[in-house]
Amino acid sequence: MMKKLITVLAVTVICITIVFILFMSFKFKQKSQNEVIFWTLQMSDFSEYMNGVIADFEQQNPGIKIKWIDVPFSEGEKRTLASVLSDNPPDLINLNPDFSATLAQKGALYEIPKSAGEQFVPEIIDSLTYNGKLYSLPWYATSAVTIYNKDLLVKAGVNIPETYEQAGKIASAIKEKTGAYVLLPNITENDTMLKILNKYDINSYENINSEKSAEVFEFFKDLYSKNLIPKESITQTHREALEKYMSGNIVIFQAGANFLTMIKENAPSIYAVTDVAPQIKGELGQNDFSLMNFVIPLKAKHKDEALKFALFLTDSKNQLELAKLTNVIAVNRETLKNEFYNKYERGDLMAKARVISAKQLNHVQPAMKSVRNQKDINNIVNAAVQEVLLDKAPTNEILDKTAKEWKNLLQ
Numbered sequence: 001m002m003k004k005l006i007t008v009l010a011v012t013v014i015c016i017t018i019v020f021i022l023f024m025s026f027k028f029k030q031k032s033q034n035e036v037i038f039w040t041l042q043m044s045d046f047s048e049y050m051n052g053v054i055a056d057f058e059q060q061n062p063g064i065k066i067k068w069i070d071v072p073f074s075e076g077e078k079r080t081l082a083s084v085l086s087d088n089p090p091d092l093i094n095l096n097p098d099f100s101a102t103l104a105q106k107g108a109l110y111e112i113p114k115s116a117g118e119q120f121v122p123e124i125i126d127s128l129t130y131n132g133k134l135y136s137l138p139w140y141a142t143s144a145v146t147i148y149n150k151d152l153l154v155k156a157g158v159n160i161p162e163t164y165e166q167a168g169k170i171a172s173a174i175k176e177k178t179g180a181y182v183l184l185p186n187i188t189e190n191d192t193m194l195k196i197l198n199k200y201d202i203n204s205y206e207n208i209n210s211e212k213s214a215e216v217f218e219f220f221k222d223l224y225s226k227n228l229i230p231k232e233s234i235t236q237t238h239r240e241a242l243e244k245y246m247s248g249n250i251v252i253f254q255a256g257a258n259f260l261t262m263i264k265e266n267a268p269s270i271y272a273v274t275d276v277a278p279q280i281k282g283e284l285g286q287n288d289f290s291l292m293n294f295v296i297p298l299k300a301k302h303k304d305e306a307l308k309f310a311l312f313l314t315d316s317k318n319q320l321e322l323a324k325l326t327n328v329i330a331v332n333r334e335t336l337k338n339e340f341y342n343k344y345e346r347g348d349l350m351a352k353a354r355v356i357s358a359k360q361l362n363h364v365q366p367a368m369k370s371v372r373n374q375k376d377i378n379n380i381v382n383a384a385v386q387e388v389l390l391d392k393a394p395t396n397e398i399l400d401k402t403a404k405e406w407k408n409l410l411q
Helices: 002-032 044-060 073-085 097-105 122-128 150-156 164-178 192-198 211-225 238-246 259-266 303-313 316-326 349-360 374-389 395-410
Strands: 034-041 064-071 092-095 137-142 145-149 181-183 250-255 274-277 290-295
Touching: 034 073, 034 303, 044 064, 044 303, 044 316, 064 073, 064 303, 073 092, 073 097, 092 097, 092 303, 097 122, 097 290, 097 374, 122 137, 122 290, 137 303, 137 316, 145 150, 145 259, 145 349, 150 164, 150 250, 164 181, 164 211, 164 250, 192 211, 192 374, 211 374, 211 395, 238 250, 238 259, 259 274, 259 349, 274 349, 374 395
Parallel strands: 034 064, 034 092, 181 250
Antiparallel strands: 092 290, 137 290, 145 250, 145 274
16 A cells, blocks of 8 residues: 555655656746747748748857738838837838838837947838937838830930939920820829928928929929920829830839839830839939838837847848848948949849949938928828929919928928
8 A cells, every 4th residue: 555655655756856847947948048029011922932941040049039921011110110119019011111100209219229220221210219319220222213114215216314304394395206205204193292302402381382392393394384294193093104105105213123023024015115224313312212110119128139030131241131032222331332232144134223322322421311290291292293383273382281281381
């Protein structure tokens, strides 16, 4: 009987010991691995790349686990807003700068040390600062190039324009000799008009009603009234502009290099007579660009780990690999020195566009910065464009009203 009791006790002690060891092992694993929740926007097509980068990071940082969740682009802002207002947001989120600025203004984002921005193009980091503070890090950029129809330019007897003024001067000859329009500027799409105005140092409610601003609005009004740009210019987007380019109805299409692939696949005869040049400039001579960036919510549980992973995603090696897969422009300074961004073979249109786009990032100042209520400001300016081009009232009156509405939004 005694032997049986001793055996039962021994077995019980062993079982308790095993359970204790397993429990402590589980607790240790939980403590030793910080799980970073990482959201991206519409990156599932590049899951092999993303999973590879995550695996490399986890191997180099055994105490950190990355949980990647890809969010549909259309749901990004809605889901992000809901998450940052909760007590359990993701640790790292891929967003656009406009919405990132909105969250920063609401005090919902973690302030990133400025030293974290040292590996990036300084002008791009400057464009992301808000009230002198950094709340996001860039992931990749696009900078539009001028995609143009060589045959139609030759037929019209004109050269590719470098500025909007030059484009205006050749518009009439193009229309008369080819029947095509010089371009469809889609000046009421998102912040297109604000980016154009920024090229003339017009970027606030204080100078939206200036003499220089009126000249820019009148420039497009003149082209519109003379039927030298399509009537759809005040309603249609770059998608419609692409369609018109592929059908030979416009000579110039300003867009990212990735649109060349669409032209090649959908309009091979137009692609055969297509070439690329730097984007059309304004008075200041700088280029505009678009960004996708990373933010860390203020309530994130693993801020340091999230920042470390963001910097790993944007190091020179991973930036170059992503660029080769997607044809986006890297924002890492070392990556931009690679021959991928500096050399191209004659006849390689995609590579030529990529090199032009990359070089344009060296001349982006003064860059247009997102401010409070940016989307509402876009809408106010776009409404002003429509009113001016449709001659609803004198331009100076429309711009005075625009300045007041813009000022009220900021207050």
